[in-house]
Amino acid sequence: MARTASSLWRTLKAYQIYGxxxxxxxxxxxxILCKAFERSDPAQNVWYLKPVSTGPLSEADDRHISRFTSQIKSHCLFQFDEPVSPHIxxxxxxxxxDSEILDGVLKHLxxxxQAxxxxxxxxxxxxxxxxxxxxSSQADLYRPLRLPICLVTDHRLGGISASISAFESLHVRGYDLDAVLQFQDDHYQNYSYLRSYFEKKGIPTVSIPQPPKRELNEEEDIEVMTEYYDKMAKNEGIGELLSELSKRHQTRIQRLEEMASRAYSQIWYPFTQHRDVSEDTILTIDSASGDFFQATDSTVTKDKNELALLSPTFDGSASWWTQGLGHGNPELSLAAAYAAGRYGHVMFAGTIHEPALTLAEKLLKNLKNPRLGKVFxxxxxxxxMEVATKMALTASLERYKWDVPKSDVGILGLKGSYHGDTIGAMDCSEPSTYNEKVHWYQGRGYWFDFPQVKMKDGSWVVEPPAGMEDIFGxxxxxxxxxxxxDIKSRYDSVAGxxxxxxxxxxxHRLVKKEGKTFGGLIMEPVILGAAGMLFADPLFQHCLVQVVRQSSHIFGPSDVNSADINTWTGLPVIFDEVFTGLYRLGRFSSASFLQVHPDISVHAKLLTxxxxxxxxxxxxxxxxDAFIGSEKRDALLHGHSYTAHAVGCHVANxxxxxxxxxxRSGQWQVYKEDWADAAAAPSSSSSAPSTASSETGLEVWSSWSKSFIQQISKSRDVESVFALGSVLAINLHDNERAGYNSSAAAGLQKKLLEAPTELKFHSRGLGNVFYxxxxxxxxxxTLQSIERLLLDVLS
Structure with a gap:
């Protein structure tokens, strides 16, 4: 498969010829290049590959190469007889x-x-x-290879524009242009203009005479072309170009081999204990495409005898949960380039631009939350989350008019929650590894423990926290x-x-007896990510929102008498969907799983x-409305220079x-069918509050196969497992240490790296949780190959 092959070799210099x-x-x-390479070093092999060819076999390009060279090994992968575009x-x-073609090219190279x-x-x-x-476009087909490009320009009328446009199309897709090859034309003289254009960009350019016109007699034509090729193979400019190409190849390898060392001496990594960092632990990424990095293997780069230098490596954390449409997605790249060309960045105080307005309207429409009306x-x-917290606390203060110091106002949340590392967001989480050594951290609030959803030994369970069975059952x-x-049918259960x-x-205890003051409820719907992929019982989260909203009498005197059912009550409810939203769990909004609508909703990561x-x-x-006042200080005074960055907004759209x-198109249907019996039918009767969402019965599915989840849950090393949407979390047994102090996930990562398989992937553990x-x-x-590897290692 393409994902298991390198596209950079120590002794093979591979180039792609684009026109x-x-x-x-x-x-x-x-x-010309084949003959010149052969002439420059007769001891080296020279190969020519035409992946896709159309037209009569007698006129095929690989046949042309064979006709005019003696030692060149030419080959075509897929030949079509009709002289039309390949798609026809x-x-x-x-x-x-496309994958068949890509795999064929990689296999050949x-x-x-190895020769x-x-x-x-x-x-x-x-x-x-x-x-x-x-x-599809061949520029997108070959993009995962990212072979260095030799671009043959167009010497005809209009060729300057066509050549520059071709370069920009390749450039925006992340290709490196190593050489520009031109035929001279004294009439249009495109080569003169293009030489100046490309050499200003540091791209070597060579211009050579055009081939002679074809002779009517085939033998004479072959004789004339043979003489032309022999002469051009000795062209001084071609010779200099070959030297430059070889130098660039070696420089690329050298830089890759040095990057980990240079990074080790200069980079301070996030969320990393640098005592455990060495040159060997740093992954050097040359490029990325789809789900894979093209990355160096430290053991390979140190072994000068190894041929392959890059290993396609599965991005197991989706690059910190941001990847939704694959690395190097050309549509997103083009969107960014368009917005950068149209706007650059324009300030967003008292202005509007189309990408920001369109994105705001798109989110409000598709979140299907009647409470939401404004986008910040x-x-x-x-x-x-910092902004959301300011919104909630200010709204609560305006309504309840607390007479307490600001430092005494807290939030309600869930144990293990994490909402970011700015000061305010950090204070919304309970004490943990993330904040215990942060000097200004105060941890203002109360965090409920909660039952968790897990698959254990092949069965789905809702498990109460240890020692709280008498409370939760x-x-x-x-x-x-x-x-x-199925919250409707569970709502009136004993658990509910x-x-x-x-x-x-x-x-009642916290507010009435202990005198605490709260200004908002903050939750990550369904899954608490950084806490260790904790899958909260959706019924508990649903009940928490409903009880808080019905408790205005607890939080303070309120004169709310609004006919609008979407006016917040009790406390403002904030849903942190930064990780769980926008299809990460299989639905546009993870709030739909809980069948409640938040008053404030935060979205990032998959957004772009x-x-x-x-x-x-x-x-x-x-x-x-809480921020509408007569003075500037009454406003939400928050912002930064790149607010509503036009590039980001257009990419998000x-x-x-x-x-x-x-x-809409059913692209995930195969996954949904695999999990079809995992979705319970909606209950026909329930006394759940009428404000609950009507979105029951929507699919509950994962891109990780159901049979795999059941199998792996029975492994002796696995305490529990779950999969939802694109998330897979495996909770490993560790009798000695729990949570972030556990090294169980690191141990599994080590086993996977040492497994006798070509499949490599980069992952990050959360203590005893491997995700x-x-x-x-x-x-x-791709996912089934990873599942098989995990089953093998954990069997």
């Missing part, structure tokens, strides 16, 4: 996917690398964006995960009654598909449009 247009002489230039020619054959020192040229078909047999922009999840087993989410009673009594930082904090009108279309995060575009084949 600025069709019929610009790519094959002629390829022939391929209609007469069984479907040919890998075989070349000894050499050079390989991979010639594309037509222009940069000529269609592949599947109809910031740069990341922590800042967005014993562990309860459910037929399916869908039954756990116990939850509400416990919450009511706790709030993992390309650029951006965060939105959405609030109800009743929250917004593109990302959300793609995710919504994937949902993996797929993207929303991960293929079933």
């Amino acid at each position: 600025a247009n069709t019929d610009v002489g790519k094959t002629v230039m390829s022939t 020619a391929a209609r007469t054959r069984p479907p040919l996917s 890998t075989e070349c690398s 000894g020192p050499g050079v390989a040229l991979v010639e594309t078909a037509g222009g940069v964006h000529s269609p592949t047999p599947s109809g 922009y910031s740069d990341n999840g922590s800042t967005g 014993e562990t309860h087993v459910y037929p399916s995960l869908g039954d756990v989410f 009654q116990k939850y509400r009673k416990y919450i009511e009594e706790t709030l 598909g993992g390309l650029v930082p951006l965060c939105t904090t959405l609030a109800s009108d009743s929250i917004y 593109t990302s959300l449009n793609t995710l919504l279309e994937m949902d 993996l995060m797929a993207s929303q575009t991960s293929t079933r084949e």
Whole structure:
């Protein structure tokens, strides 16, 4: 498979020949380069590969190479007889996917690398964006390889524009242009202009005479072309170019081999105890595509005898939970380039631009939360939560008019919660490893312990916290995960009654007996990520919101008498969907799982598909109204220079449009069908409050297969496991140390790295919790290969 092959070798110099247009002489230039490489070092191998060719076999490009060279090994992977575009020619054959072509190219190049020192040229078909047999752009097809590019420019009328456009198309996709090859034309003189253009960018350029016109007699034509090729292979400019290409190849390898060492001496990494960091533990990423990094293996880079230098490595944390549409997604790259070209950055105080307005309207529409009416922009999840906390506390103060010091006002939340590392967001979490050594941390609030959802030994259970069985009841087993989410039928159960009673009594004790003051309820819906992937019982979270909203009499005197059912009551409810929102768990909003609507909702990470930082904090009108006053100090005085960054907003619109279309088109249907019996039918009767969402019966599914979850839950090393959406979390047994002090996840990571398999992946553990995060575009084949490896290691 393509993911298990390198695209950089120590002794094989591989280049891809692109043309600025069709019929610009790519094959002629390829022939010249092949002969020049052969001449420069007769001991090296030279290969030529045409992945896809159309037209009669007698006119095929690989045949042309063979005709005019003696030692060059030429090959074509897929030949179509009809002389038309590949997407048309391929209609007469069984479907040919992009991955088949990519795998074929990698297989061929890998075989070349094993044959000894050499050079390989991979010639594309037509222009940069000529269609592949599947109809995609070949610039996107070959992007995962990221081979250095030799671009053959267009010497004809209009060729300057075509050549620059071709370069920009490649550049925006992350290709490196190592050389520009030009045919001279004294009439248009494109080569003169383009030489200046590209050399200013540090790209070597060589211009050579055009080939002679074709002779009517084939033998004479071959004789004339043979003489031309022999002469051009000795061209001084071509010779200098080969030396430059070789130098660039070696420089690229050297830089990759040095980066870990240089980083070790200069970089301070986040969330990292540097006592455990060494040059060998730092992963050097050359590029990324889809779910995979193209990264160096430290054992390989130190062994000069190893041929392959890069290993496709599965991005197991989805790059800290941001990746949704795959690395190097061309649509997102183009969206960013468009917005950067149209706006750059424009200030957002008293102004509006189309990307920001469109994104605000899109979020308000698709979150389907009737309470939300306003959108506030910031740069990341922590800042967005800081804004949300300011909103909630100010709204509560305006309503309840507390007469207490500001430092005495706290929030309600859940144990283990984490909302970021800005000062205010940090204070919204209980004491933990993240904040115990932060000098200004105060931890203002109360955090409820809660029952958790797990699969244990093949069964879904809701398990109370240790020592709280008398409060929450014993562990309860459910037929399916869908039954756990069937809040309507569970609401009046014994568990539901116990939850509400416990919450009511706790709030009364904290406020009426202990005199505490609270200004908001903050929760991560369903899964608490940084806490260790804790899967909260959705019924408990639902009950917590409902009880808080019905407890205005506890929190303070209130004169709320609004006919609007969307006016906040009790305390403002904040949902931190930075991690869990926007299809991470399989739905646009994770609030829908709880069947309650927050007053404030925070979204980041998947918002931009993992390309650029951006965060939105959405609030109800009743929250917004608390900041309307006669003085500036009454306003929400928060912002930063890049508020509503136009590039980020436009990328977010593109990302959300793609995710919504994937949902509408049934792209995840294969996963939903696998989990079909995990979704419980909606209950026909219930006394749950009427403010609950009507979205019961929606699919509960995961891109990780149901059978795998059941199997791995029975492993002797696994305490419990769960999968939801693209999230997989495995809780490992550790009888000696618990939580973040455990090294169980690190131990599993080590076993996986040492496993005898070509599949590599990068992951991060959370104490005794090993988790993996797929993207929303991960293929079933990729995930099943990871599942098999995990089963093997944990069996």
